[in-house]
Amino acid sequence: LGLMxxxxxVGTFPAPNTTLSDxxxxxxxxxxxLIEYALQGNKEIALEKVLAPIDGSTEVWAxxxxxxxxxxxxxxxxxxxxxxxxxxxxxxxxxxxxxxxxRVSGPGELIAVRSDSHWDVPEPELAVVANAHGEIVGYTIxxxxxxxxxxxxxxxxxxxAKVYSGSCALGPxxxxxxxxxxxxxxxxxxxxxxxxxxxxxxxxxxxxxxxxMEELISYLYRDNDFPGGAILCTGxxxxxxxxxxxxxxxxxxxxxxxxxxxxxxxxxxxAAL
Ligand code: DO4
Ligand code: MG
Numbered sequence: 219l220g221l222m223x224x225x226x227x228v229g230t231f232p233a234p235n236t237t238l239s240d241x242x243x244x245x246x247x248x249x250x251x252l253i254e255y256a257l258q259g260n261k262e263i264a265l266e267k268v269l270a271p272i273d274g275s276t277e278v279w280a281x282x283x284x285x286x287x288x289x290x291x292x293x294x295x296x297x298x299x300x301x302x303x304x305x306x307x308x309x310x311x312x313x314x315x316x317x318x319x320x321r322v323s324g325p326g327e328l329i330a331v332r333s334d335s336h337w338d339v340p341e342p343e344l345a346v347v348a349n350a351h352g353e354i355v356g357y358t359i360x361x362x363x364x365x366x367x368x369x370x371x372x373x374x375x376x377x378x379a380k381v382y383s384g385s386c387a388l389g390p391x392x393x394x395x396x397x398x399x400x401x402x403x404x405x406x407x408x409x410x411x412x413x414x415x416x417x418x419x420x421x422x423x424x425x426x427x428x429x430x431m432e433e434l435i436s437y438l439y440r441d442n443d444f445p446g447g448a449i450l451c452t453g454x455x456x457x458x459x460x461x462x463x464x465x466x467x468x469x470x471x472x473x474x475x476x477x478x479x480x481x482x483x484x485x486x487x488x489a490a491l
Contacts, residue, residue: 242276
Protein backbone atom coordinates (compact mmCIF):
# COMPACT_ATOMS: atom_id res chain seq x y z
CA LEU A 219 0.00 0.00 0.00
CA GLY A 220 1.64 3.27 -1.06
CA LEU A 221 0.22 6.41 0.50
CA MET A 222 1.70 9.73 -0.53
CA UNK A 223 1.75 12.68 1.90
CA UNK A 224 3.75 15.86 1.44
CA UNK A 225 5.58 14.13 -1.39
CA UNK A 226 6.78 11.37 0.87
CA UNK A 227 5.75 7.79 0.64
CA VAL A 228 4.13 6.49 3.82
CA GLY A 229 4.02 2.74 3.58
CA THR A 230 2.12 0.10 5.49
CA PHE A 231 1.13 2.06 8.56
CA PRO A 232 0.39 1.72 11.47
CA ALA A 233 0.99 -2.05 11.40
CA PRO A 234 2.84 -3.99 8.73
CA ASN A 235 -0.33 -5.74 7.62
CA THR A 236 -2.64 -2.72 7.61
CA THR A 237 -4.72 -2.69 4.46
CA LEU A 238 -6.23 0.19 2.55
CA SER A 239 -9.72 -0.83 3.66
CA ASP A 240 -8.59 -0.75 7.33
CA UNK A 241 -7.56 2.88 6.79
CA UNK A 242 -10.76 3.66 4.90
CA UNK A 243 -12.86 2.56 7.91
CA UNK A 244 -11.49 5.59 9.79
CA UNK A 245 -12.93 9.09 9.60
CA UNK A 246 -10.74 11.52 7.68
CA UNK A 247 -9.60 13.39 10.82
CA UNK A 248 -8.51 10.10 12.46
CA UNK A 249 -6.67 9.08 9.28
CA UNK A 250 -4.97 12.45 9.08
CA UNK A 251 -3.83 12.17 12.71
CA LEU A 252 -2.34 8.73 12.08
CA ILE A 253 -0.53 9.81 8.93
CA GLU A 254 0.78 13.02 10.48
CA TYR A 255 2.03 11.04 13.46
CA ALA A 256 3.81 8.65 11.08
CA LEU A 257 5.42 11.57 9.25
CA GLN A 258 6.59 13.15 12.52
CA GLY A 259 8.32 9.93 13.45
CA ASN A 260 9.86 9.97 9.97
CA LYS A 261 8.41 6.56 9.26
CA GLU A 262 9.22 6.53 5.60
CA ILE A 263 9.27 3.08 4.15
CA ALA A 264 11.22 2.04 1.09
CA LEU A 265 8.88 -0.15 -0.89
CA GLU A 266 10.31 -2.91 -3.04
CA LYS A 267 7.35 -2.96 -5.36
CA VAL A 268 4.45 -0.55 -5.45
CA LEU A 269 1.20 -2.48 -5.77
CA ALA A 270 -2.14 -1.15 -6.99
CA PRO A 271 -3.55 1.02 -4.16
CA ILE A 272 -6.50 -1.26 -3.41
CA ASP A 273 -7.28 -4.38 -1.42
CA GLY A 274 -9.88 -7.10 -1.25
CA SER A 275 -12.82 -5.16 0.13
CA THR A 276 -12.48 -1.81 -1.67
CA GLU A 277 -14.65 -1.53 -4.80
CA VAL A 278 -13.84 0.48 -7.91
CA TRP A 279 -16.71 2.39 -9.54
CA ALA A 280 -16.70 4.87 -12.39
CA UNK A 281 -18.64 7.90 -13.53
CA UNK A 282 -19.32 8.39 -17.23
CA UNK A 283 -20.00 11.29 -19.56
CA UNK A 284 -18.77 13.88 -17.09
CA UNK A 285 -16.74 15.87 -19.64
CA UNK A 286 -18.02 17.33 -22.93
CA UNK A 287 -15.42 15.36 -24.93
CA UNK A 288 -16.72 12.06 -23.53
CA UNK A 289 -20.30 12.98 -24.42
CA UNK A 290 -19.25 13.83 -28.00
CA UNK A 291 -17.21 10.65 -28.44
CA UNK A 292 -20.08 8.40 -27.22
CA UNK A 293 -22.52 10.15 -29.56
CA UNK A 294 -20.18 9.41 -32.49
CA UNK A 295 -19.91 5.70 -31.73
CA UNK A 296 -23.58 5.02 -30.91
CA UNK A 297 -26.79 4.80 -32.91
CA UNK A 298 -28.64 5.96 -29.77
CA UNK A 299 -26.63 9.19 -29.31
CA UNK A 300 -29.40 10.92 -27.44
CA UNK A 301 -28.87 8.91 -24.25
CA UNK A 302 -25.40 10.40 -23.81
CA UNK A 303 -26.58 13.98 -24.35
CA UNK A 304 -29.36 13.35 -21.84
CA UNK A 305 -27.13 11.92 -19.10
CA UNK A 306 -24.61 14.75 -19.56
CA UNK A 307 -27.42 17.21 -18.76
CA UNK A 308 -29.31 15.14 -16.18
CA UNK A 309 -29.22 15.71 -12.45
CA UNK A 310 -28.36 12.05 -11.78
CA UNK A 311 -24.88 11.08 -13.04
CA UNK A 312 -24.00 7.86 -14.82
CA UNK A 313 -22.24 5.60 -12.30
CA UNK A 314 -21.21 2.04 -13.01
CA UNK A 315 -19.37 -0.73 -11.22
CA UNK A 316 -15.85 -1.07 -12.66
CA UNK A 317 -13.68 -3.54 -10.77
CA UNK A 318 -12.84 -5.57 -7.72
CA UNK A 319 -9.24 -5.53 -6.46
CA UNK A 320 -8.52 -8.82 -8.22
CA ARG A 321 -9.11 -7.19 -11.61
CA VAL A 322 -7.00 -4.09 -10.96
CA SER A 323 -3.48 -3.69 -12.39
CA GLY A 324 -0.90 -1.66 -10.49
CA PRO A 325 1.89 0.55 -11.80
CA GLY A 326 3.86 -1.19 -14.57
CA GLU A 327 1.49 -4.18 -14.68
CA LEU A 328 -0.27 -5.41 -17.80
CA ILE A 329 -3.67 -4.11 -18.86
CA ALA A 330 -5.81 -5.79 -21.52
CA VAL A 331 -8.08 -5.13 -24.45
CA ARG A 332 -10.78 -7.74 -25.02
CA SER A 333 -10.12 -10.48 -27.54
CA ASP A 334 -13.66 -10.04 -28.97
CA SER A 335 -13.38 -6.28 -29.50
CA HIS A 336 -11.86 -4.39 -32.43
CA TRP A 337 -11.99 -0.79 -31.18
CA ASP A 338 -10.42 -0.16 -27.77
CA VAL A 339 -9.19 2.87 -25.86
CA PRO A 340 -7.51 3.77 -22.61
CA GLU A 341 -9.42 6.32 -20.50
CA PRO A 342 -7.15 8.43 -18.28
CA GLU A 343 -9.14 9.55 -15.24
CA LEU A 344 -8.72 11.24 -11.91
CA ALA A 345 -9.93 8.73 -9.30
CA VAL A 346 -11.31 9.79 -5.94
CA VAL A 347 -10.65 7.58 -2.90
CA ALA A 348 -13.53 7.75 -0.43
CA ASN A 349 -13.68 6.20 3.02
CA ALA A 350 -16.53 4.15 4.54
CA HIS A 351 -18.19 7.42 5.62
CA GLY A 352 -18.25 8.93 2.13
CA GLU A 353 -15.46 11.41 2.86
CA ILE A 354 -12.90 12.03 0.11
CA VAL A 355 -9.53 11.10 1.62
CA GLY A 356 -7.32 10.94 -1.46
CA TYR A 357 -6.80 10.83 -5.19
CA THR A 358 -5.09 8.48 -7.59
CA ILE A 359 -4.81 7.88 -11.34
CA UNK A 360 -7.15 5.43 -13.08
CA UNK A 361 -7.19 3.91 -16.51
CA UNK A 362 -10.76 2.87 -17.37
CA UNK A 363 -9.75 0.71 -20.37
CA UNK A 364 -12.84 0.27 -22.56
CA UNK A 365 -14.15 -1.37 -25.70
CA UNK A 366 -15.77 1.25 -27.91
CA UNK A 367 -17.00 -1.35 -30.42
CA UNK A 368 -18.96 -3.28 -27.77
CA UNK A 369 -20.32 -0.19 -26.01
CA UNK A 370 -21.16 1.39 -29.41
CA UNK A 371 -23.08 -1.68 -30.56
CA UNK A 372 -25.59 -1.37 -27.73
CA UNK A 373 -25.41 0.70 -24.50
CA UNK A 374 -26.75 -2.33 -22.61
CA UNK A 375 -23.42 -4.00 -23.33
CA UNK A 376 -21.66 -1.40 -21.13
CA UNK A 377 -20.67 -3.90 -18.39
CA UNK A 378 -18.99 -6.12 -21.01
CA ALA A 379 -17.25 -3.12 -22.59
CA LYS A 380 -15.97 -1.95 -19.21
CA VAL A 381 -15.59 -4.86 -16.78
CA TYR A 382 -13.23 -7.68 -17.73
CA SER A 383 -9.79 -8.96 -16.67
CA GLY A 384 -7.15 -6.25 -17.13
CA SER A 385 -9.65 -3.44 -17.77
CA CYS A 386 -8.60 -1.24 -14.87
CA ALA A 387 -5.29 0.20 -13.71
CA LEU A 388 -4.77 2.33 -10.59
CA GLY A 389 -1.79 4.07 -9.04
CA PRO A 390 1.03 4.75 -8.63
CA UNK A 391 -0.02 5.80 -5.08
CA UNK A 392 -2.79 7.63 -3.25
CA UNK A 393 -2.17 11.34 -2.69
CA UNK A 394 -3.94 12.39 0.50
CA UNK A 395 -6.75 14.91 0.07
CA UNK A 396 -5.47 17.46 2.56
CA UNK A 397 -2.13 17.72 0.75
CA UNK A 398 -3.74 18.57 -2.62
CA UNK A 399 -4.05 22.29 -3.38
CA UNK A 400 -6.95 21.99 -5.87
CA UNK A 401 -8.13 18.73 -7.44
CA UNK A 402 -10.23 20.80 -9.92
CA UNK A 403 -7.10 22.26 -11.52
CA UNK A 404 -5.00 19.27 -12.47
CA UNK A 405 -3.37 18.77 -15.84
CA UNK A 406 -4.01 15.26 -17.22
CA UNK A 407 -1.67 14.02 -19.96
CA UNK A 408 -1.75 10.72 -21.79
CA UNK A 409 0.86 9.30 -24.09
CA UNK A 410 0.41 6.06 -26.00
CA UNK A 411 3.68 4.50 -27.02
CA UNK A 412 3.90 2.08 -29.95
CA UNK A 413 7.14 0.46 -31.12
CA UNK A 414 9.14 2.70 -28.75
CA UNK A 415 7.71 5.96 -30.22
CA UNK A 416 4.87 8.25 -29.23
CA UNK A 417 1.87 7.15 -31.32
CA UNK A 418 -0.79 9.35 -29.68
CA UNK A 419 -0.67 12.06 -27.05
CA UNK A 420 -3.13 14.48 -25.57
CA UNK A 421 -3.68 16.80 -22.65
CA UNK A 422 -6.66 18.07 -20.70
CA UNK A 423 -7.50 19.45 -17.25
CA UNK A 424 -9.88 18.45 -14.45
CA UNK A 425 -11.34 21.96 -14.66
CA UNK A 426 -13.61 20.62 -17.45
CA UNK A 427 -15.35 18.16 -15.10
CA UNK A 428 -19.07 18.96 -15.29
CA UNK A 429 -19.94 17.75 -11.76
CA UNK A 430 -18.30 18.16 -8.39
CA MET A 431 -16.51 15.15 -6.90
CA GLU A 432 -18.63 15.46 -3.75
CA GLU A 433 -21.78 15.22 -5.90
CA LEU A 434 -20.48 12.05 -7.60
CA ILE A 435 -19.58 10.47 -4.25
CA SER A 436 -22.90 11.44 -2.72
CA TYR A 437 -24.79 9.68 -5.55
CA LEU A 438 -22.53 6.64 -5.21
CA TYR A 439 -23.17 6.35 -1.45
CA ARG A 440 -26.89 7.03 -1.74
CA ASP A 441 -28.49 3.77 -0.59
CA ASN A 442 -25.21 1.92 -0.98
CA ASP A 443 -22.61 0.92 1.64
CA PHE A 444 -18.86 0.73 1.17
CA PRO A 445 -17.43 -0.61 4.46
CA GLY A 446 -13.97 -0.94 2.88
CA GLY A 447 -14.23 2.39 1.04
CA ALA A 448 -14.62 3.03 -2.68
CA ILE A 449 -12.47 4.32 -5.50
CA LEU A 450 -14.47 6.32 -8.03
CA CYS A 451 -13.01 7.09 -11.48
CA THR A 452 -14.43 10.49 -12.39
CA GLY A 453 -14.63 10.11 -16.19
CA UNK A 454 -12.45 10.81 -19.18
CA UNK A 455 -11.88 13.94 -21.23
CA UNK A 456 -9.30 12.35 -23.54
CA UNK A 457 -10.66 10.05 -26.22
CA UNK A 458 -8.31 9.32 -29.16
CA UNK A 459 -10.08 10.07 -32.46
CA UNK A 460 -11.48 7.26 -34.63
CA UNK A 461 -9.94 5.00 -36.00
CA UNK A 462 -7.38 4.86 -33.17
CA UNK A 463 -7.46 1.56 -31.34
CA UNK A 464 -5.14 0.18 -28.65
CA UNK A 465 -2.95 -2.70 -29.74
CA UNK A 466 -1.01 -5.48 -28.04
CA UNK A 467 2.41 -4.13 -26.85
CA UNK A 468 1.33 -0.47 -26.73
CA UNK A 469 2.31 1.21 -23.47
CA UNK A 470 -0.08 3.72 -21.90
CA UNK A 471 1.42 6.51 -19.80
CA UNK A 472 -0.95 8.70 -17.79
CA UNK A 473 0.46 11.69 -15.95
CA UNK A 474 -1.75 13.70 -13.58
CA UNK A 475 -0.28 16.68 -11.76
CA UNK A 476 0.36 15.96 -8.04
CA UNK A 477 -0.39 12.25 -8.55
CA UNK A 478 2.58 10.90 -10.51
CA UNK A 479 2.64 8.77 -13.64
CA UNK A 480 0.90 5.46 -14.28
CA UNK A 481 2.49 3.25 -16.98
CA UNK A 482 0.91 0.03 -18.24
CA UNK A 483 1.75 -2.21 -21.22
CA UNK A 484 -1.18 -3.62 -23.19
CA UNK A 485 -1.98 -7.22 -24.06
CA UNK A 486 -4.91 -8.75 -25.96
CA UNK A 487 -7.17 -11.13 -24.06
CA UNK A 488 -7.12 -12.55 -20.55
CA ALA A 489 -4.83 -15.45 -21.47
CA ALA A 490 -1.96 -12.98 -22.02
CA LEU A 491 -2.28 -11.34 -18.58
O1 DO4 B 1 -21.22 5.79 -20.90
C1 DO4 B 1 -20.19 5.28 -21.00
C2 DO4 B 1 -19.01 5.37 -20.13
C3 DO4 B 1 -18.35 6.70 -20.17
C4 DO4 B 1 -17.04 6.75 -19.48
O2 DO4 B 1 -16.46 5.77 -19.03
C5 DO4 B 1 -16.38 8.06 -19.35
O3 DO4 B 1 -16.96 9.09 -19.71
O4 DO4 B 1 -15.25 8.08 -18.86
MG1 MG C 1 -14.41 6.21 -18.29
